[in-house]
Amino acid sequence: MHEIFELILSQQFMATHKSSKITVALMLMLILNSFSSFAQLDTKEVIDDSFNPTEMIMHHISDSHGWHFFGEGEESVTLPLPVILWTDEGLTSFMSSEFHHDVEGEHVVESNGQKFVNYHEKIYVLNEGEETLEFDEETHAAMNANRPFDISITKNVASMLITAVLLVLIFLGLANHYKKSKAAPKGFKNILETLVIFVRDEIAIPQIGEKKYLKFMPFLLTVFFFIWLSNLLGLLPGAANVTGNISVTIALGLFTLVLILLNGNKDYWQHIFWMPGIPTPVKPILAIVEVLGVFTKPIALMIRLFANITAGHIIILSLIGLIFILETAGVAAISVPFALFITVLELLVAFLQAFIFTMLSALFIGMAVQEHEHH
Amino acid sequence: MELITPEYGLFVWQVVVMIILIFLLTKFAWKPVMKAVGEREASINDALVSAEKAKEEMANLKADNEKLLQQARAERDEMLKEAQQMKKTIIEEATEDANEKAERILDKAQITIESEKKQALAEIKSQVAELSVQIAETVVKKQLDNKDEQMTLVNKMLDDVKLN
Numbered sequence: 001m002h003e004i005f006e007l008i009l010s011q012q013f014m015a016t017h018k019s020s021k022i023t024v025a026l027m028l029m030l031i032l033n034s035f036s037s038f039a040q041l042d043t044k045e046v047i048d049d050s051f052n053p054t055e056m057i058m059h060h061i062s063d064s065h066g067w068h069f070f071g072e073g074e075e076s077v078t079l080p081l082p083v084i085l086w087t088d089e090g091l092t093s094f095m096s097s098e099f100h101h102d103v104e105g106e107h108v109v110e111s112n113g114q115k116f117v118n119y120h121e122k123i124y125v126l127n128e129g130e131e132t133l134e135f136d137e138e139t140h141a142a143m144n145a146n147r148p149f150d151i152s153i154t155k156n157v158a159s160m161l162i163t164a165v166l167l168v169l170i171f172l173g174l175a176n177h178y179k180k181s182k183a184a185p186k187g188f189k190n191i192l193e194t195l196v197i198f199v200r201d202e203i204a205i206p207q208i209g210e211k212k213y214l215k216f217m218p219f220l221l222t223v224f225f226f227i228w229l230s231n232l233l234g235l236l237p238g239a240a241n242v243t244g245n246i247s248v249t250i251a252l253g254l255f256t257l258v259l260i261l262l263n264g265n266k267d268y269w270q271h272i273f274w275m276p277g278i279p280t281p282v283k284p285i286l287a288i289v290e291v292l293g294v295f296t297k298p299i300a301l302m303i304r305l306f307a308n309i310t311a312g313h314i315i316i317l318s319l320i321g322l323i324f325i326l327e328t329a330g331v332a333a334i335s336v337p338f339a340l341f342i343t344v345l346e347l348l349v350a351f352l353q354a355f356i357f358t359m360l361s362a363l364f365i366g367m368a369v370q371e372h373e374h375h
Numbered sequence: 376m377e378l379i380t381p382e383y384g385l386f387v388w389q390v391v392v393m394i395i396l397i398f399l400l401t402k403f404a405w406k407p408v409m410k411a412v413g414e415r416e417a418s419i420n421d422a423l424v425s426a427e428k429a430k431e432e433m434a435n436l437k438a439d440n441e442k443l444l445q446q447a448r449a450e451r452d453e454m455l456k457e458a459q460q461m462k463k464t465i466i467e468e469a470t471e472d473a474n475e476k477a478e479r480i481l482d483k484a485q486i487t488i489e490s491e492k493k494q495a496l497a498e499i500k501s502q503v504a505e506l507s508v509q510i511a512e513t514v515v516k517k518q519l520d521n522k523d524e525q526m527t528l529v530n531k532m533l534d535d536v537k538l539n
Contacts, residue, residue: 151388167400174404196412200409247383248385252389
């Protein structure tokens with residue numbers, strides 16, 4: 001129901017709106033924070049290595065330079081990933097394991113004659129002669145270091161690549177079937193074919209129209225399956241939160257925007273800058289609104305996907321986090337079934353968000369290529 | 376805030392991965408898949424249309440057959456009727472003919488009988504006359520001998536005549 005409502009909302013106003021889900025998630029985080037501070041007041045022992053739910057949750061939903069599975073500090077099991085940096089001196093790379101699980105900016109790695117530190121998964125290159133990272137107390141900006149252009153294979157990038165490889169393998173398998181026979185495939189491939197037809201018949205054709213849908217099918221299919229598979233893989237324990245990362249969703253939204261801008265026809269631009277059929281004095285005012293609308297559409301797409309996926313992760317992590325905050329295993333009896341319930345719900349959300357993103361992309365593209373009847 | 380601050384590296388990677396993915400999947404998956412699915416749908420539609428056509432043709436053929444059958448039936452009935460009629464007329468004609476012939480034969484027979492009868496009568500008459508003459512002759516002869524004998528002879532002759 002919530003998703004449908006959201007869909008209607010976005011279709012009606014075509015404007016940015018933040019999902020109410022993220023509000024719930026943020027509220028949960030606040031409540032959890034107060035819990036932890038309450039726990040800290042209770043016992044002195046807890047203060048030293050107290051459980052910080054915000055930190056735990058942020059760690060799980062953020063990107064990182066190594067793929068952490070379990071364990072703490074030096075004993076943790078982490079898959080090292082390559083760190084690739086573009087600095088003033090040129091390209092340099094080293095494995096993330098060289099930081100030795102340090103994310104506080106203490107362990108200095110030397111590469112290409114430069115000194116690098118990892119501070120909360122942000123890589124800083126220290127200015128010459130500096131040995132430790134220092135921050136301005138007020139602005140929280142690094143005083144003696146700057147951030148190089150970081151194109152590392154992070155956890156999210158690695159996950160994204162795995163998703164891409166899986167997609168290529170899966171759909172090449174489907175394509176190979178047709179080389180052998182013209183009959184409908186069986187089993188898993190039949191499901192895939194049904195989904196492809198679903199995207200065509202339920203998304204592309206109704207939104208874009210019989211004449212022009214074919215041109216946009218590759219994008220719609222790719223984006224649909226990429227988001228869905230990423231969402232599903234993101235639900236696995238220890239997996240990356242790819243579609244719940246704003247950088248990823250910005251990139252995806254940008255594809256839709258570029259497609260709209262490249263394919264918008266004369267009618268579309270006329271309806272934006274000089275809307276026909278309304279009094280002339282209103283036209284410039286409407287033009288401003290419509291121009292804003294061009295950008296808010298993909299922004300809405302981007303925020304919806306990011307917020308829904310991140311919020312789902314936060315809720316699951318919060319429910320599990322309750323066990324450690326309250327420090328009683330008994331809580332598990334309640335929070336584990338709840339987390340399971342939310343996980344199952346997330347399976348649905350994984351499909352729904354992929355569907356909505358594709359659906360709205362198709363809708364926006366359809367609006368841009370539609371031929372209006374002149375009134 | 377960290378959550379909603381974009382990382383350029385990740386953004387660049389996503390764009391690159393997405394472009395490569397769209398390119399690869401379009402070339403090796405979407406195009407062949409869409410083509411195959413489209414072809415299959417077209418062939419199914421064609422098959423449906425031709426099946427419908429065949430059904431229609433079949434119905435037409437059946438109607439034609441029915442019509443032919445009906446025609447044949449009507450023709451047969453007509454022929455039977457005609458035959459019946461012919462039979463009737465033939466029988467009637469034949470009967471009439473036969474009757475006529477029979478009548479004619481009967482008439483002829485009657486005439487023959489009549490003429491034969493006449494002839495016979497004439498013959499009888501002449502024989503009677505002859506006999507009469509003979510009797511008279513004989514009588515006349517006997518009269519000359521004996522009266523008694525003459526009588527006996529006459530009687531005897533008369534008896535003979537009676538017997539005849």
